[in-house]
Amino acid sequence: MWRISSHCNNGSCVAVAKLPSGRIAIRDTKVAEGDILQFSPEEWASFIGSIKG
DSSP: OOEEOTTOOSSOOEEEEEOTTSOEEEEEGGGTTSOOEEEOHHHHHHHHHHHHO
8 A cells, every 4th residue: 555645735746655575665656657666674764764864
């Protein structure tokens, strides 16, 4: 299930999903059939930590 931030109101957003494998996937909401980037849980935690820091 893809999740989109509640702060997204102009359609230019990123959707995030947790895959059955445990990996994290992100995609551009404007191009739903486009490329999907995948990250390990550790990579995702590092990315989120960097943003919040």
